[in-house]
């Protein structure tokens with residue numbers, strides 16, 4: 813097993829990581845995220861959990877409305893997965909969204925907030941094909957969620 817996969821495997825369950833938004837000072841939102849495999853046939857389906865807080869106060873942001881779209885930074889414009897909507901989970905400032913990627917690798921998740929204020933948060937994440945998915949590459953690890961150290965800042 814490669815060291816890279818070992819590192820991912822050992823990090824389960826992934827900690828929530830921070831992504832910073834770049835909206836107006838004071839209104840900036842931060843999004844921590846984790847994900848779990850949803851066992852889709854593709855092996856690339858994940859349910860994300862997003863915890864949205866105010867950058868300054870750390871207060872959870874309830875009543876947020878946002879869409880989640882996707883892009884592969886290495887293949888800009890090559891993928892056209894439909895965007896999904898963040899759904900409140902009932903926990904403070906916590907939302908979930910299901911995505912079924914059409915290719916493993918490095919992806920960006922673009923969270924576009926309409927409420928409580930306009931903002932955009934871009935999360936970089938590594939998508940791995942789960943064992944049992946069709947045509948899976950025979951990876952020996954079986955993590956449903958993984959750690960990653962990247963986060964990114966972008967402004968619409």
Ligand SMILES: [Cu+2]
Pocket residue numbers: 884887890891915
């Ligand atoms: Cu691609």
